[in-house]
Amino acid sequence: MKYIFGPVPSRRLGMSLGIDMVPYKTCTFDCIYCECGRTTVHEAIRRRHFDSLSLVLDEVLKLTRSGRRIDYITLSGSGEPTLNLQCGEFIREVKSKTDKRVAVLTNGSLLTREDVFKELLAADLVVPSLDSARQSSFERVNRPVKGMSAQEIAEATAEFVKAFEGEVWLEVLLVKGFNDSQDDLAALSDAVMRIAPDQIQVGTVERPGAEDWARPVSSKKLEDFVAGLGPRAAVIGQPNRDFGVSTGRDIAADALALVSRRPCTIEDIESAVSEKRPVIMGKLRELEQAGKITRYSHNGKTFYAARRE
Ligand code: SF4
Structure with missing residues (x-):
């Protein structure tokens, strides 16, 4: 089915059944490092992206009962999953009909909206990203739709962590020359401390992305930044090879x-x-x-x- 992917091994989630919540490539951001390429539908309007929510749910239920290992049902896709208006209903249905954990991989930009904030409270794990707490570098790295504020997103993410009963793993990606200046890292570090997620996963450009001029920062810069964030922070390594199922x-x-x-x-x-x-x-x-x-x-x-x- 076109919306369902896997289960496939994920470096962080074990065996993950991926749900493509939005069509390629619909996002509120157009990150210069995006592995899915450049954003083609750049918007912050939430729409119903599934032709039939019940058909997607039926297929998910069938897979969860097939005996194949599934550690997480993961809302993700080639874009921003919370742009799908059926997101909340999908999470609630999966939680009520299966014993599987639900993860949401999001850029966090729509946590500023009350509806998205509430919908994600029903998940087990939320993995938002935050690459910059300064508006100028936020705009250069993430290229958000007009009107989005780095500060508001960071504040909403912090509020979400307080309200959420599950785990939040914050992802940070550093790009050489774009969000890695001393000022950037100091502001980012302050924001991450205020957000206080369960885990902080810091990485850099590893794969070809939207712009071939987006370059990785050095390992030393990554490690120094992570060291300043305390024991909950780690540099994200290569994919976990233990899940070759x-x-x-x-x-x-x-x-x-x-x-x-x-x-x-x-x-x-x-x-x-x-x-x-x-x-x-x-x-x-x-x-x-x-x-x-x-x-x-x-x-x-x-x-x-x-x-x-
Ligand atoms: S938020 Fe994610 S999907 Fe959207 S452009 Fe950035 S990396 Fe790509």
Whole structure:
């Protein structure tokens, strides 16, 4: 089904059944590092993005009863999931009909809205991001829709952490020359302390993204920043390799689904589909010959990505 992805191994969530809440690529931001590419629908208007919520729910229920390991049902997708007006109802239905934990990966921009704030309270885990607490660097890195305020988003996120009974893992991504000045890091550090999430996961640009000039900060800068945030903060590493469980589906379909979400290395694909490398390489060649995927080099690594029409 076009809205459902996985279950696939996630470095933080174990086996995650992903739900694509919005069409490619609908977002309130247009981050310069976005692994999904540039935002094509740049808006803050919430819409009903599922043709039929009950059909999506039926499929999710079927998968949760299939015996396959699912640690989280994760609202995500190639864009901002809370732009889907059916978000709250979807979470409530999943919580009432399954025993699975629900995670929401969000850029946090709509937590300033009362409806989104309340809807996400029903989840088990919320993973918002905050890349800058200064308006100028927020606009340069995240390229939000007009009128969004870094300060208001940080305040709403802090309020959310206070009200929420589940866990909040805050994600921070640093881009060289864009949000990593001393002033940026000091303001960001203050904001993160006020938000006081359960975990703080700090990373930098690792994959090809929307703009090829978005560059990573040094490991030292990441580590120094993390050290100043205390024991709840960590640098996010490479994907967890312990979850190499087959998705039980066609390998070519799995590989295509993976690289449709973000550019992947052969190691990423290997860990997701749990198949021998030569078999995967053969499938990737077929997909490439069929014009469905493309292969290119970035920072010395080979990445596979889906071709977009
Ligand atoms: S990284 Fe996330 S918030 Fe930023 S543009 Fe991509 S989908 Fe939107």
